[in-house]
Amino acid sequence: MYLKFEKQKNILxxxxxxxxxxxxxxxxxxxxxxxxxxxxxEKVILNFSGVTFMDSSGIGAVLGRYKKLSNKGGMLCIAEPNKNVNRIFELAGLYKLIKNYNTVDEAVRCI
Known part of the structure; x- marks a missing residue:
């Protein structure tokens, strides 16, 4: 797993x-x-465009970051999940808590 960080305004x-x-x-x-x-x-966008596979440990990692940010009044959203990762988020019910955006730019504008 490779992570790349970028800051725009106050968003990671x-x-x-x-x-x-x-x-x-x-x-x-x-x-x-x-x-x-x-x-x-306080605001994080997780860009899933390069994620090829995710299991329950991945769900846990995302949920943990959501809780961490929520506890300090912040928010987390995801952007650009592929079809398989999107399905995992749907089945796990994560979209009830975490917003999903088609692009990172859309997420930046909306959060």
Missing amino acids: ITTLSGELDHNSAEEVRVKIDDRIDRDNI
Whole structure:
């Protein structure tokens, strides 16, 4: 799993590439939390355009970041999930909590 961070205004955009599974979920948690804490971030967009696979550990990593941001009055959203990842989010019911956007630009405008 490769992570690329970019800041626009007060929003942290995290682009994920590879498989978000039990092998990479802990690393993703630690790196995103570090950036949230270090830069006092309250809004995060997770760009899933490069994620090829996600399992329940990935769901846990996303939910954990959602809870962390919600507890400090912030928000998390996702952008550009492929068909398979989108289906996982739907089946897990995550779209009841987390907004999904077609593009990162759309997410930046809306949050």
